[in-house]
Amino acid sequence: LHQKSWHVWRLDNRLTVERDELRHAAEVNERKRAHEQEAFDGKISKLRRRALGDPEEHDHDRREVAGSGGSTSSSTRPIRGNSYKYGMV
Numbered sequence: 001l002h003q004k005s006w007h008v009w010r011l012d013n014r015l016t017v018e019r020d021e022l023r024h025a026a027e028v029n030e031r032k033r034a035h036e037q038e039a040f041d042g043k044i045s046k047l048r049r050r051a052l053g054d055p056e057e058h059d060h061d062r063r064e065v066a067g068s069g070g071s072t073s074s075s076t077r078p079i080r081g082n083s084y085k086y087g088m089v
Helices: 011-052 057-066 073-077
Strands: none
Touching: none
């Protein structure tokens, strides 16, 4: 049998663990930053489309679903957007 080379208190092993933890933390931060950047880009493009007056794809789908219910009162009722979430309506 070979001699045991890994021990918790050996300096080279502690440095290896610290390096691996830092590498993992950097990967997690990069994934989080990329996710936040993607969400930001989506919001910016949504606001730009709204500013230009273009209808949004998913709002159009919601109106079709609401209109296909068969009830005439639900098809004439306006669909509330995200402003309801923030208490503006």
